[in-house]
Amino acid sequence: MAGSTVSGIGSNIDTQAIVKSLVDAEKVPKQTQINTASQKATTTLSSIGKIQAALDAFRGALDTMGKDSSFTGLTGSSSDEKTATMTASNTASSGSFRLIIDQLAQPSKLSSKNFAGGTSAVVNATNSPTTLTIKQSGKAFDVTVPAGATLQQVRDSINTQFGTSGLSANIQTDANGSRLILTSTKMGTGSDLTLSGTSGLDVGATVVDEPKDALYSIDGVSSVSKTNSIEGALSGVNIKLLATSTLKTNSTTDKNATLITVSTNNTALKSGVKGFLDTYNALMTAMNAETKVTTNLDGSTTAAALTGDSTMRSLQSAIRNEFNALSGTGAFKSLAQFGVTTSSSTGLLTIDDKKWDAAIKTNAADINSMFSGKTGILARMKSATDDFAKSSTGILATRSSTLSESLKDLTKQQSALDERMTLLTNSLSAKYNAMDTLVAQLRQQSTSVMTTLNALNNPKTNN
Structure with missing residues (x-):
């Protein structure tokens, strides 16, 4: 064939091509199987890792929201932040208090x-x-x-x-x-x-x-502290003392009080709920990205690595069930009553501002009871995802470990296949080289015989 490489000098046959074809015929099915399995395991492992990271972030956010005052709507303020600052936790109550600082701790x-x-x-x-x-x-x-x-x-x-x-x-x-x-x-x-x-x-x-105690009074009640951070003097309120109180004008003894105020702030309450929605949506978005089916321009579809995955369905179901369950001790026991809706296509949450504003006027206190406590949304969602998120024995961790072991086994299979194909190549090459050598010898013998016969058949010419 024109353009072909002739590797058999004796036989004029491309023995290298023959060997390659025979080796490929033996190798391709197993190589295809290894490649397909490796690609699937790698993409699945990557997707599981992304879900694990998103779930860890979600659970971390739940812990944070459970510790702060996100769902109480309570905010703390100080009338003079050069003298003292304060923060209110989720155990604080509304009220105002007069703080006078006579001495800072040092x-x-x-x-x-x-x-x-x-x-x-x-x-x-x-x-x-x-x-x-x-x-x-x-x-x-x-x-x-x-x-x-x-x-x-x-x-x-x-x-x-x-x-x-x-x-x-x-x-x-x-x-x-x-x-x-x-x-x-x-x-x-x-x-x-x-x-x-x-x-x-x-x-x-x-x-x-010399070391000194902090001396201060709240609403006229004198107190002492070993530090300038006051915790527990007011339930759920942390006060940081920064400077001694100044004297009132034209007075040598009376001091100006700093007003410490804890109040309900509906804007802060809405911000807390939106923070939860954003956290929830971030997890759902990550899961959607790894389970969606994409429609291509030609009308065909492409599945993601975890499309139809039973683990993802179970995780989504566990989270959504806890979100939809009624909770709290107030009249309103569902976020839907505060205008929160779920997209039927993506599962993402949104809030209707008008419905929220109308509901919060009369039922603001219900938000905290819905989210907080052992039976609140935060605790239930954390519990519902425990089996998936455990670092070594969780469902996602176990799957990741299994996939990693599969990749290691596939690497071993690849090494074994490469070694076997090398041996087969060497064996076939040796056989075809031996055949080529034999053909060359036979051709030499044939040429020698024909030369002798031709010499016998040709008459001698007299000079």
Whole structure:
């Protein structure tokens, strides 16, 4: 055939093409099976991974919404945020309170003596390590000061070893030199820092600040706190003290009160519900993307990796059942009564603003009871997805593990197939090469015989 490659010199037959055809005939069915299975397992594993990520995000959002005040509609405000700020949790109640701050809590702060050599001044000039002991509230923190250690090295050692324990070391430098400044995150009376040991850093140390409690009053009731973060003084309200209250004009004793207010805010309540809808829709959108059937321009259809997948149907059903179930202790027990509707084609949720506004005027309190508590929407949805989301034994995790094992097995099958085809190629090549060699020998013999016969048949010519 014109253009063909002749690999058999003796036979003039393309033995390489014959070998390739025979090997392909043996390999193609199994290779097609491996390729198809690998592609399906890979795309399915990728889709399962996307659903797992979306489900984890959904469950994380449920936890967050369950801890904050998303569905109470309560917001907190301070009349003077330079003096105090506040936040209201889901256990707060509406009300206003007068806050007066007489004193902020502060930590203990110490200063070492001055070192004229600055940060590089050697604080241990001996040949042996010494110890600086820092004590607070009966607990001792021992810092080893190596021979030849500088002020900077002592500072770094304190922060490295005891930074997570609430101790902090800094260096203050001026024209006269440097000094080590020690402080603590622990505040309140009785949390004094003291220095001792063999390092000598305690000699000449002075108290910069003495620890103090925060002194404040709410509606005239005096209180004390070891920190400037007040939790529990008002149910569900966290107050952060920032500055002492200012004196009233023309007064030397009376102070201006900061008004702490917890109130119902329908805008905040709607924002909380919309946040839930967005979280729900994000999960449904992710699931739709992996289960949809796409119609092509020619009218044909293309299925996604998880189209018709029973696990996806079960997960969607579990979530939608909990959403549609009635809950709460109020007159309204369904989000549909607040104008929330479900798309029949996508399963996504939307809210009708007019229906919402009308329902919230009379039944705002029902929202919190629908979402919160052990029987609320958030808890039920979290419970309904537990079996799917468990990190190692969940349905999705198990499927991912199975698919990963299948891919590993397919890789082994591919290696075995490649090895078998290599052996077959070598075997067939050897056989055809032997055949080609034999044909070449026979042709040589034939040529030799014909030459001899021709010589015998041709008469000799006389010169």
